[in-house]
Amino acid sequence: MKTITFIGNGNMALSIAKGLKNSYKIEVVGRSFEQLNKFENELGARVEKALLDGFNIEGKAVILCVKPANVEDVAAKIKGRAGVIYSVLAGTAVQKLKQYLNPHAVVRCMPNLAASVGRSMTTLTGDEAFKSEAEELLGTIGTTLWLSSEKELDIATALAGSGPAYLALIAEALADGAVKQGMKRADAMATMRGLFGGFGELIQDIHPALLKDAVMSPGGTTAAGYGALENGSVRASCINAIEKAYKRATEL
Numbered sequence: 203m204k205t206i207t208f209i210g211n212g213n214m215a216l217s218i219a220k221g222l223k224n225s226y227k228i229e230v231v232g233r234s235f236e237q238l239n240k241f242e243n244e245l246g247a248r249v250e251k252a253l254l255d256g257f258n259i260e261g262k263a264v265i266l267c268v269k270p271a272n273v274e275d276v277a278a279k280i281k282g283r284a285g286v287i288y289s290v291l292a293g294t295a296v297q298k299l300k301q302y303l304n305p306h307a308v309v310r311c312m313p314n315l316a317a318s319v320g321r322s323m324t325t326l327t328g329d330e331a332f333k334s335e336a337e338e339l340l341g342t343i344g345t346t347l348w349l350s351s352e353k354e355l356d357i358a359t360a361l362a363g364s365g366p367a368y369l370a371l372i373a374e375a376l377a378d379g380a381v382k383q384g385m386k387r388a389d390a391m392a393t394m395r396g397l398f399g400g401f402g403e404l405i406q407d408i409h410p411a412l413l414k415d416a417v418m419s420p421g422g423t424t425a426a427g428y429g430a431l432e433n434g435s436v437r438a439s440c441i442n443a444i445e446k447a448y449k450r451a452t453e454l
Contacts, residue, residue, distance in 0.1 A: 203225075203226060203227045204226050204227065204381065205226065205227040205228075205229055205250075205262070205263070205381065206222060206228060206229065206233065206262070206263055206264075206265055206339070207229040207230075207231065207253070207259065207264045207265070208228065208229065208230040208263045208264075208265050208267055209231045209232075209257075209259075209264055209265070209266050209267065209276060209280070210231075210232065210267030210268040210269060210272045211230050211231075211232040211238060211240075211241040211267075212250050212267060212268075213315075214267050214313070214315075214317075215241070215265070215267035216241060216244055216245060216292055216315045216318070216368065217240075217313070217315055217316075217317040217318040217322075217343075218233045218265060218290070218313060218318075218343055219249075220243050220317070220318040220319075221314075221317045221319075221320050221322070221342055221343030222343065222345070223245060223246075223247040223343055224338075225342050225366075226339075226388065227250070227343075228245070228247065228249040228250070229249060229250040229251075229252070230242075230249050230250070230251055230252075231251075231252045231253070231254055231257050232253070232254060233254050234252065234253075235253070238245075238251040238252075239251070239434030241419075254276065254279050254280065255279050256279070256280075256281060257279070257280050257281065257450060258280070258281045258282040259280055259281070259282045259283070259284040260281070260283055260284070261283075261284070261285045261437075262282075262284050262285060262375075263281070263284070263285055263286050263288070264279060264284045264287045264288065264305070265287075265288045265289075265290065265311075266284070266287050266289040266290065267290050268291065268293060268300075269291075270291045270292060270293060270294045270345070270454040272399055273291070273298065273299070273302050273303070276303075276432060277302040280303075282360050283304055283305060283306065284303065284305040284306065285305070285306050286287060286305060286306060286307040286308070286309065286329070286332050286335070287299060287303060287305040287307070287308050287309070288308075288309050288311050288336065288339065288340075289308060289310050289311065289315060290307070290312065291310075291454075292312070292356075292357070292359050292363065292451050292454055293356060293450070293451035293453065294310075294454060295453030295454055296308045296310060296328055296329075296352060307328070307329040307331060307332050308328050308329060308353065309326055309327070309328035309329060309332050309333075309336045310326065310327050310328050310355055311324055311325070311326050311336065311340055312324060312325045312326075312355055312358055312359045312362065312363045313340065313343060313344070313363070313406060314362055314363050314365060314366050314413055316344060316366065317343040317344060317440070320342075320343055320344055321343075321344045321345075322340070322343045322344030322345070323344060323345050323347070323349070323362040323365075324340045324343065324344055324345065324346045324362075325346075325347050325349050325354075325355050325358035325359075325363075326340065326346055326347065326348045326349065326355075326363060327348065327349045327350070327351065327352055327354070327355045329347070333348055335350075335355070356448055356451040356452055357444070357448050359429070359448070359451045360443075360444045360445075360446075360447030360448040361378075362404065364443075364447050369398070369426055373394050376394055376397075377390040377391050377394045378390075380393065380394075390423075397430060401413075414428070441452070
C-alpha cells in the first residue's frame with residue numbers, strides 16, 4: 203500500500219484522509235502530538251505521526267494542507283526534497299511552492315469538504331507528468347477535472363472549493379423559509395436534505411435552465427418563488443460571490 207504524507211492536520215487534511223484511508227497508508231505531520239492524536243482519533247484509522255520540525259520529506263508524495271501564509275515557515279522547518287507535492291493551498295502558485303519547498307514536481311489541487319464522503323469535486327493543474335497519478339489519487343475522494351491553467355484553478359476554487367459554504371447558506375435559508383411559514387424544523391430540514399439529494403443527481407445530466415423550466419409552470423408556485431429570488435438579486439449575488447472569491451484567491 204502506498205504512503206501519502208500530509209503536512210497539516212486541519213479540516214481539509216482530515217476530509218481528504220477520510221477518503222484515502224482505505225487505499226493508502228496515511229502519514230501526518232504537524233506541530234503537536236496532541237493535535238496529531240486528535241486527527242488520528244477523528245479519522246478512525248491508525249496513522250504514522252511526526253512533528254514538523256526537522257521532518258524529512260525526501261522522495262515522498264506529500265499533500266500540503268497548511269495555511270497559504272505558512273508556506274515559508276513550513277519550508278524552513280522541513281528537510282529533503284519531495285518527489286511530488288499535491289498542494290490544496292488556495293491561491294498559492296506552483297512557482298512559489300517550487301521556490302520555497304523545491305520539490306521535483308507540484309500539482310495544485312482544489313478538493314472540497316465532500317472529500318470526507320467520497321464526493322469531492324476536485325480540480326487539478328500543475329506538472330503534466332503527474333496528471334495520471336494525481337487523477338488516480340484524488341479520484342479516490344470523488345470526481346477530478348484537470349485544468350489547463352492556474353487561473354482556471356483559482357476560479358474553480360471560488361466555485362467548487364468554496365461552493366459547499368454557498369450551498370449551505372442556501373439550504374439553511376430555504377429551510378428557514380419553510381419554518382417561517384409554519385413547518386416544523388425537523389420536517390423542514392428533512393425536506394431540504396431530500397431536495398438537495400435529488401437535485402444533485404438531476405444536475406449531472408440536465409442543464410440548470412432546463413431543470414428550472416421543467417418545474418416552473420405559468421402562474422404557478424415555482425414562478426412566484428422564483429420571482430422573489432430574482433427580486434432579491436440572488437443570481438447577481440451568486441455571480442458576484444464567484445468574482446470576490448476568485449479575486450481573494452489571487453491575493454493569498
